[in-house]
Amino acid sequence: MDEYLFHLSAYSVLIFWFPMIFFPHSEFVKKVVRSPWIILPPTICYLIILMPHLKESIMLFYKPNPQAVAALMGEVWGASLFWAYAGAFDLFVGRWIFLDAHEHSISFWLVSPIMFVCILFGPLAFALYAILRFIFSFSSR
Numbered sequence: 511m512d513e514y515l516f517h518l519s520a521y522s523v524l525i526f527w528f529p530m531i532f533f534p535h536s537e538f539v540k541k542v543v544r545s546p547w548i549i550l551p552p553t554i555c556y557l558i559i560l561m562p563h564l565k566e567s568i569m570l571f572y573k574p575n576p577q578a579v580a581a582l583m584g585e586v587w588g589a590s591l592f593w594a595y596a597g598a599f600d601l602f603v604g605r606w607i608f609l610d611a612h613e614h615s616i617s618f619w620l621v622s623p624i625m626f627v628c629i630l631f632g633p634l635a636f637a638l639y640a641i642l643r644f645i646f647s648f649s650s651r
Contacts, residue, residue, distance in 0.1 A: 512590040515555045519594035522551030523601045524629075530608050531625045534618040543608055549598050556594035563587055600632035607639045616646050 526548050529539040542548065560567060570578055582588035604625055611621040620642060628635030 512559055512587040515559050516586075516590035516593050519552040519555035519590070519597050522555065523597040526601060527604065527625070527629050530604060531622050534608065534612075534622065540612065543605055546605075548605065549602050552594050552598035552601065556591060556598060559587055559591045559594060563591070567591070596630075596632070600628055600630065600635075603632040603636050604628040607635065610639075610643070614643070614646065616642065 526543065529536065530543060533539050566582070570582055583592060607621065607625060607628060610616075611618065621639070624635050624638045624642065627638060
């Protein structure tokens with residue numbers, strides 16, 4: 511079941527990435543992405559994986575250390591939990607970048623490569639977009 515949810519969580523976010531990157535000006539895509547509910551599918555996968563392992567997951571925070579996290583990630587359920595979490599988080603960041611870029615009329619020729627990075631590296635994409643936004647704020651004055 512955890513392996514199935516691993517894949518389901520990935521597919522449930524990829525269906526939004528393709529249109530955000532390749533059809534950013536489509537009114538339909540904008541309407542769909544404006545909804546915060548697009549984060550719900552990977553979140554549900556996350557919760558289904560988490561619930562049977564809630565105690566183990568909470569204990570991880572009792573005395574956090576890299577070895578404990580590595581042990582958890584060595585389990586199929588732990589890796590699937592992380593994957594669903596990362597997919598939901600990266601989509602959340604990508605959604606914010608997409609909406610913010612539209613709000614500030616930033617060219618999607620510049621934003622789309624950052625969105626592509628965001629698929630797997632949300633925090634890095636956030637930093638890249640923050641730099642772009644900083645540069646853009648000076649050029650639009």
